[in-house]
Amino acid sequence: MKSFFLIMALLFSSLVIAEESVDLEVNMKNTGLAYKQAVQATQLSEFNTAIDEFIKLVKVSKTGKFYKKPEQSLQGLDKVIAQAELAKKAANELGLSAAKEPLKNIDNLRKKYHELHEPPGFFELLFGS
Template sequence: MKYFYFITMLFVSTAALATSPVDLEINMKNTGLAYKNAVQATNIDAFNVAINEFIALVEKSKTAKFHKQPEQSLQGLDKVLEQAQLAKQVANQQGLAAAKPALKNIDNLRKKYHKLHEPPGFFELLFGK
């Protein structure tokens, strides 16, 4: 009976974790750190650890609830994933220096799509759009 209780609790806790909402702010900070680690990596092993973590965190971000233009947000995350996977492939085939353009594209996409999620300014709140 103890084992049944333990297994039941394990499934319940796992299901609760799987359905818990993503804290997008915290996840994006961790994503930024993983990106920074990938950019600053000095060997392929460190790069692979960082870029794999980055990819996993971006995938997790796709499960978040986007209140403002969700289709564009998901589109942006898909583009970031494409560039991250390209960077990984190129780095493993041609070396870290060859992955720099794809990593730069990730930063450009971040700048572009973050504008969708900036909080409204004072006048926008006061007068609307």
């Protein structure tokens, strides 16, 4: 009977751990959608909703597993968050057009750091990096 409870506890704990892990690919796609909505927003309320979602999703991404240069990936995400917060502040203080430059910076950061987010290939997993 003790072994039954032990097995159940192990199964439950592994399910909890599995639920806590972040699927970076899915999260990044949702982040991209939120970014696109922020860029295309025509009203401040739309923009704020989208940029808040974007920031939230980027913060969730920081909890994911990065295979290549995790320190640089996390630094890149911090830079993206800073630019998103700057865009939000600018939009709220000066209007939506003031958010264009920080939003462009986000896209440039995405291009720069995107390659670091890709999972390892088959041979990297098999032989190490």
